[in-house]
Amino acid sequence: MPSWRLHEEAARRFLRELGLNVSPDVIRAVNRLVDFPREFLSKPEVRELLEEKAKSPLDKALVAILLDPKLKPLDELAIHDWGAWGEGLGVNALRRISELLFGEAGRLLAELHLALDAAFKGVELDGLDPLVKGFVNRYLARRAAESRP
Amino acid sequence: MSEWRDRWLSLVEKARELASSEPESPRLTEVLEEIKAIYVRAVVGGELRRAKRWLSIFRRLEDEVSSVLGVKGVMKPKEFKSFVQDPELHLRKKLFIYVHDLARGRLSVEEFESKASAALKTSLMTNQRSLYQSWVYLALVAILGRRGYRLVYPDDAYIHLERSGRQKSGLIPPNSVLSDGFHAVSLFIEAPRPLGWEDSRDLSRIWSLYVALRPDMLAYGGRVLNIVRLEDPSSPILRPDVIIECKELEDWYDRVREVKGPLVKPLTAEEWRHRWLQGLWDGLADVLGVSREEAEERVKERRGVRLRDRQIVVLYKRFYEPKHMILVSRARVPSEVRRELREEGIEVVDGVGFRIGRLEGVADMLEDVAKESESRVDFVELSDEAKALLLKLRAELLSRGLAVSPQKVVEEALRLALSRADELASRIGK
Numbered sequence: 001m002p003s004w005r006l007h008e009e010a011a012r013r014f015l016r017e018l019g020l021n022v023s024p025d026v027i028r029a030v031n032r033l034v035d036f037p038r039e040f041l042s043k044p045e046v047r048e049l050l051e052e053k054a055k056s057p058l059d060k061a062l063v064a065i066l067l068d069p070k071l072k073p074l075d076e077l078a079i080h081d082w083g084a085w086g087e088g089l090g091v092n093a094l095r096r097i098s099e100l101l102f103g104e105a106g107r108l109l110a111e112l113h114l115a116l117d118a119a120f121k122g123v124e125l126d127g128l129d130p131l132v133k134g135f136v137n138r139y140l141a142r143r144a145a146e147s148r149p
Numbered sequence: 150m151s152e153w154r155d156r157w158l159s160l161v162e163k164a165r166e167l168a169s170s171e172p173e174s175p176r177l178t179e180v181l182e183e184i185k186a187i188y189v190r191a192v193v194g195g196e197l198r199r200a201k202r203w204l205s206i207f208r209r210l211e212d213e214v215s216s217v218l219g220v221k222g223v224m225k226p227k228e229f230k231s232f233v234q235d236p237e238l239h240l241r242k243k244l245f246i247y248v249h250d251l252a253r254g255r256l257s258v259e260e261f262e263s264k265a266s267a268a269l270k271t272s273l274m275t276n277q278r279s280l281y282q283s284w285v286y287l288a289l290v291a292i293l294g295r296r297g298y299r300l301v302y303p304d305d306a307y308i309h310l311e312r313s314g315r316q317k318s319g320l321i322p323p324n325s326v327l328s329d330g331f332h333a334v335s336l337f338i339e340a341p342r343p344l345g346w347e348d349s350r351d352l353s354r355i356w357s358l359y360v361a362l363r364p365d366m367l368a369y370g371g372r373v374l375n376i377v378r379l380e381d382p383s384s385p386i387l388r389p390d391v392i393i394e395c396k397e398l399e400d401w402y403d404r405v406r407e408v409k410g411p412l413v414k415p416l417t418a419e420e421w422r423h424r425w426l427q428g429l430w431d432g433l434a435d436v437l438g439v440s441r442e443e444a445e446e447r448v449k450e451r452r453g454v455r456l457r458d459r460q461i462v463v464l465y466k467r468f469y470e471p472k473h474m475i476l477v478s479r480a481r482v483p484s485e486v487r488r489e490l491r492e493e494g495i496e497v498v499d500g501v502g503f504r505i506g507r508l509e510g511v512a513d514m515l516e517d518v519a520k521e522s523e524s525r526v527d528f529v530e531l532s533d534e535a536k537a538l539l540l541k542l543r544a545e546l547l548s549r550g551l552a553v554s555p556q557k558v559v560e561e562a563l564r565l566a567l568s569r570a571d572e573l574a575s576r577i578g579k
Contacts, residue, residue: 057384057468061362064467065454070489071463074405074455089454 002116007031010116011109014135022105030098030109037078037094041066046101053100062096084114084125091127108132153191160184164252181248185241192266193240196273200236203277206503207233207284214287214308217294223287226311232276239276243268281397282365283310285477286324286338288505289393292512293327293334301333302326302372312342320375321386328372332519335373339363341386362408364465366393370518389471390518393511394462399480402459409453459486463493472518475511477501 002010011027033040040046047067054063064071066078075089082090091114098110111132118125119140160180167177189197211223225233232239247265250256256264290300290308302323303309309324321342323335341363367376368391376387398404456464466474476482476490478499487497501507531539539555542562546553553561566573 057386057470061464061468064464065456070493071456071460073408073460074457077454 002120004031007113007116010139011112013139014112015105017135018131020105026102026106027109030102030106031113033098034082034094034110034113035080037082041078050097050100059096059100062093066093066097081114081117085121085123088126112136153187157184157187160187161251161258165254168252177252181252185244185248188244188265189237189240189269193269193273197237200273200277203280204233204236207280210284210287210291214291214294217291218300220300220308221306223308224311229276229279229310240269240272243272277397281479282395284503285393285395285508286310286336286366288508289512289515290325290327291505292509293515296516297329298327300325301328302374310338312338312340319377321377322374326372333372334515334519335369335371337367337376339365340367340376362465362468364392364469365395368393368515368518370521389469390473391514392465392469392471392474394465394476396476396478401478402457402482402486404458405455406458406461407453408456408461408464459489462490462495466493466495473514475514477508477511
């Protein structure tokens with residue numbers, strides 16, 4: 001699996017390509033959200049922000065399922081990589097949560113994290129944003145070219 | 150080996166012989182019918198007896214509600230109608246394809262048993278759920294009818310339990326609007342549902358309806374003829390005044406269901422079309438005995454998250470934020486589950502069985518919301534005498550060369566009455 005350093009470096013390049021100005025704190029936060037979701041979501045400031053941002057009924061339901069112990073589903077969604085390598089049940093939840101917390105850039109960064117993990121695992125992930133898919137292909141090709149003697 | 154099974158296996162053998170030697174013979178049809186009948190009774194005989202008892206109660210209520218409201222009858226969804234007419238025959242129909250496959254040797258006895266018993270149990274369960282939900286609905290309508298409410302929508306003088314095709318116009322209309330002449334309550338069974346759609350853009354606008362959680366009943370005070378609010382995609386369904394959820398099983402609170410709503414990404418119209426074609430093709434392939442092209446790309450199934458039924462009830466409350474939420478349970482609900490739900494603001498009416506009287510409190514709540522929502526009532530039902538007076542007044546005006554609409558006559562008459570309020574008050578006070 002790629003290191004967090006690589007994830008951060010790729011994220012910076014990706015954002016630069018898109019012309020988005022996003023704080024390094026957000027990049028690190030998204031990486032933590034993807035890799036250690038339960039721990040990340042248990043922070044009071046994160047819970048508060050999610051409860052504030054979830055306005056639509058569907059978002060409220062999602063946030064309730066994730067945060068309220070009374071509504072904890074039989075399938076835990078907030079697990080490492082949001083279960084992307086199993087049934088992928090939590091991946092859409094991750095997309096929406098990262099978007100609620102950090103906007104469109106948050107969703108793209110979460111997808112980028114999973115796309116890089118997938119590339120290193122040699123598996124294909126369904127439903128990736130074409131922007132992310134295209135970037136990852138270019139990024140990995142460039143890295144491969146740079147590492148050639 | 151049980152007695153029915155010996156007889157049943159010998160019939161299967163007979164059917165296989167006939168299917169290869171005389172596939173067109175009426176004797177084969179008779180044997181297949183007998184195979185289905187024996188199998189249905191053996192696998193779900195006990196449940197079927199219970200369903201028949203429930204159905205006879207349901208039919209009595211149908212008659213009562215029709216007579217109380219003065220309507221012509223109750224319109225049911227196709228599947229449910231067939232079940233109500235003859236549950237045993239309905240279940241036998243579910244085995245049609247399987248029994249043919251069994252006779253032609255396309256299914257082994259074991260394969261048949263696995264598929265057929267699942268189909269029977271699913272159908273029975275679905276229909277029993279519809280039955281109890283419909284009984285609760287009709288019971289509430291009957292109680293309100295006894296209290297002087299009348300069916301004012303739809304105007305075809307039928308109580309509609311079905312919603313088939315009624316969303317094609319892009320609206321979600323009520324199943325019924327009941328009014329006592331001054332107040333009204335609008336009832337929706339299993340709404341929201343998908344609306345008509347043409348392309349991806351339309352679909353993405355209404356996607357939230359596809360995935361929305363769907364409680365058994367929504368109720369609104371007033372005459373509410375459409376609950377869709379596509380202008381507000383974050384909340385496309387008008388906030389209900391009351392949600393009523395019905396549970397017919399004893400152990401409903403421990404059962405597990407999948408909830409897809411909060412987890413799925415919209416399907417594009419192309420994906421929908423692909424699914425539809427795939428389903429069509431699978432159905433044809435099954436009947437014709439051909440296999441589908443392996444190369445065909447499949448749309449990946451989207452599984453939902455598994456929650457216990459009691460959690461889903463709480464989720465409905467959080468999702469729709471109704472003013473009141475009521476859970477009607479046929480059986481008693483354990484006190485800890487009741488407490489859990491009450492802490493969430495959900496009122497539990499349990500141990501209802503099929504006693505209409507147990508739902509009087511729920512009807513009180515519907516009446517309360519009807520009374521709270523005078524702003525949504527844009528009509529007053531006229532008595533026969535009032536209608537006759539209105540006709541007379543219009544004729545009188547017409548004879549003086551004034552063709553005036555009934556609305557205008559009422560408006561001007563009220564204005565006149567207002568200007569002579571003392572006189573009116575003394576007339577009414579007489």
